[in-house]
Amino acid sequence: MKQRLNVLAAVGITAWLVSGCASGVQNPSGVPVTVLKPDEQGFIAGSGIESQDLVAVTDKMARSLLSTPEIQNFTPAPPRIVLLPVENDTRFPINKDIFTTRIRALLNSQAQGKMRFLARDRMTALEQERALKQEGKLTSNSNPNVQEFKGADFFLTGKLQGMTTQAKGGVSDYVLYTFQLIDPRTSDILWENSAEMKKQSVEDAAYR
Amino acid sequence: MILLGLAGCASISPEEQARRNRILTQYESALTALRAGNYALARTDLDAALLQLGSNTAGDVSARESRGYFNPESVKSFRGEPYERVMAYYYRGILYWMDGEPDNARAAFKSAAVQDADPETGKYQCDWVLVDYLDGLATTKLGGDGSDLWRRSETNARLNRPPPYDLQANVLFFLEMGQGPVKYAAGEYGEQLKFRPGSAPDPVAVIKVADQTVKVGAFDDLTYQATTRGGRVMDHVLQGKAVFKGTTAALGTGAIIAGTSVAIAGNSSTSRNVGMGIALAGLVSTVVSAATTPEADTRQWKNLPNLLSFAALRLAPGEYSATIEFQSPSGKVLVTREARFQVVTGRDTVLFLSDRNT
Numbered sequence: 001m002k003q004r005l006n007v008l009a010a011v012g013i014t015a016w017l018v019s020g021c022a023s024g025v026q027n028p029s030g031v032p033v034t035v036l037k038p039d040e041q042g043f044i045a046g047s048g049i050e051s052q053d054l055v056a057v058t059d060k061m062a063r064s065l066l067s068t069p070e071i072q073n074f075t076p077a078p079p080r081i082v083l084l085p086v087e088n089d090t091r092f093p094i095n096k097d098i099f100t101t102r103i104r105a106l107l108n109s110q111a112q113g114k115m116r117f118l119a120r121d122r123m124t125a126l127e128q129e130r131a132l133k134q135e136g137k138l139t140s141n142s143n144p145n146v147q148e149f150k151g152a153d154f155f156l157t158g159k160l161q162g163m164t165t166q167a168k169g170g171v172s173d174y175v176l177y178t179f180q181l182i183d184p185r186t187s188d189i190l191w192e193n194s195a196e197m198k199k200q201s202v203e204d205a206a207y208r
Numbered sequence: 209m210i211l212l213g214l215a216g217c218a219s220i221s222p223e224e225q226a227r228r229n230r231i232l233t234q235y236e237s238a239l240t241a242l243r244a245g246n247y248a249l250a251r252t253d254l255d256a257a258l259l260q261l262g263s264n265t266a267g268d269v270s271a272r273e274s275r276g277y278f279n280p281e282s283v284k285s286f287r288g289e290p291y292e293r294v295m296a297y298y299y300r301g302i303l304y305w306m307d308g309e310p311d312n313a314r315a316a317f318k319s320a321a322v323q324d325a326d327p328e329t330g331k332y333q334c335d336w337v338l339v340d341y342l343d344g345l346a347t348t349k350l351g352g353d354g355s356d357l358w359r360r361s362e363t364n365a366r367l368n369r370p371p372p373y374d375l376q377a378n379v380l381f382f383l384e385m386g387q388g389p390v391k392y393a394a395g396e397y398g399e400q401l402k403f404r405p406g407s408a409p410d411p412v413a414v415i416k417v418a419d420q421t422v423k424v425g426a427f428d429d430l431t432y433q434a435t436t437r438g439g440r441v442m443d444h445v446l447q448g449k450a451v452f453k454g455t456t457a458a459l460g461t462g463a464i465i466a467g468t469s470v471a472i473a474g475n476s477s478t479s480r481n482v483g484m485g486i487a488l489a490g491l492v493s494t495v496v497s498a499a500t501t502p503e504a505d506t507r508q509w510k511n512l513p514n515l516l517s518f519a520a521l522r523l524a525p526g527e528y529s530a531t532i533e534f535q536s537p538s539g540k541v542l543v544t545r546e547a548r549f550q551v552v553t554g555r556d557t558v559l560f561l562s563d564r565n566t
Contacts, residue, residue, distance in 0.1 A: 091318035204271035208441035
């Protein structure tokens with residue numbers, strides 16, 4: 001009996017030495033590439049603005065904008081819309097253009113020609129092209145001396161605002177996303193919609 | 209065998225430790241690059257570090273290990289003390305402004321303020337002068353109301369009072385001086401994290417450009433920020449480890465002495481066995497004590513400055529050459545920097561200058 005106990009103790013200690021004590025490396029063999037849906041939260045997450053927030057917010061904005069009477073009833077159709085940069089008033093530096101880019105992409109795919117977006121971010125290249133046509137250095141299917149660049153019927157822009165609370169090791173972030181359609185002639189806000197997110201987390205005690 | 213086991217528990221491979229020091233390496237590399245004018249590399253390193261800094265640490269294996277009795281605190285992945293995290297966001301904010309993104313710069317300054325938001329004592333929180341000042345300046349330039357932030361920066365100013373916002377000022381000088389605080393471990397077992405002060409907070413910077421000469425002192429002192437934030441939750445964990453270490457050492461020594469005495473003095477095999485058993489338990493306790501590691505983590509962002517300063521000037525569009533002299537309080541020039549830059553309409557020109565090279 002005593003000998004059996006000694007053997008069991010030796011086996012137990014050996015097992016402890018071999019297996020349990022090696023410093024716990026998280027995912028020592030790495031994690032293969034995992035394809036996630038953009039609206040899924042991955043296992044690497046914080047309390048900031050992430051792809052699933054972008055997807056949810058821009059989906060909501062695009063659906064709402066499509067049903068706006070000013071868009072549906074605009075004459076002469078289709079209305080021309082210019083995207084203005086989103087203003088970031090949160091504590092999270094972001095790629096601001098990505099919000100309006102995604103809204104534009106959704107609208108272009110779903111609006112069936114009911115609205116047009118103007119590529120103001122490409123104006124330098126467009127003006128160079130027109131200048132070369134005017135100088136006769138490039139061919140043109142129309143008279144390059146006629147002003148054909150369209151003016152904006154509406155501006156689409158947005159603002160991200162945040163509130164942060166931090167207490168014993170934990171942080172809570174609230175972000176309000178608002179988007180507006182503005183009449184450039186009168187400054188009227190013709191359409192506005194918003195979405196809000198709140199996230200919180202508590203850090204490991206080693207970092208508090 | 210117990211000692212081997214506990215030693216095995218505490219061992220981290222050099223590769224794994226390097227991975228856990230990755231943020232620290234990125235911090236130092238970014239600042240070296242920023243001082244050398246390699247802004248692209250500084251951006252890359254800071255973005256990589258801040259991406260990890262922004263993620264939640266719940267469930268982090270290295271953090272859990274660092275709280276264990278047989279691992280030092282330094283096995284946790286480095287993120288930095290609050291003053292170091294503030295500086296990472298501060299430098300990234302400068303780079304955003306340099307790139308013509310004052311709103312993202314403001315976001316970085318806001319994140320910097322959050323790092324300083326919860327000291328143990330409830331005092332000295334969110335008291336960085338420049339972080340609030342620059343948040344308010346960016347807000348004002350973007351058409352918002354930054355007056356509350358300016359008032360808060362003025363209230364917290366201990367060294368020099370920041371100037372009122374000048375919306376027409378289009379050339380921003382971000383300046384830094386001196387050597388930052390140095391961490392060391394104190395206490396019987398090195399369980400207390402302490403700081404040796406950095407450079408004295410009295411140098412000034414004199415900016416000479418066009419027909420303007422502007423003298424600015426420091427607004428923020430990193431030694432003050434590092435030493436006034438109060439304790440950490442981890443300090444209590446380390447204190448607990450130190451008490452455990454001391455207690456097991458004392459018990460172990462006592463048991464070895466007592467057990468050996470009983471074994472020697474015993475006049476029967478039973479008493480000798482009991483004595484040997486007590487001595488063996490004492491030995492185990494001593495070994496456990498030796499393996500307990502309450503040492504505080506003294507890894508630190510070594511090339512941080514001690515003092516931060518700022519100036520905003522009005523200059524017409526064109527090419528300029530500026531001279532910046534970092535001077536002692538008596539006016540002795542310690543370091544001179546030259547900067548050539550272009551001012552354009554529609555956006556601020558941002559310059560970053562340090563009295564250090566790396």
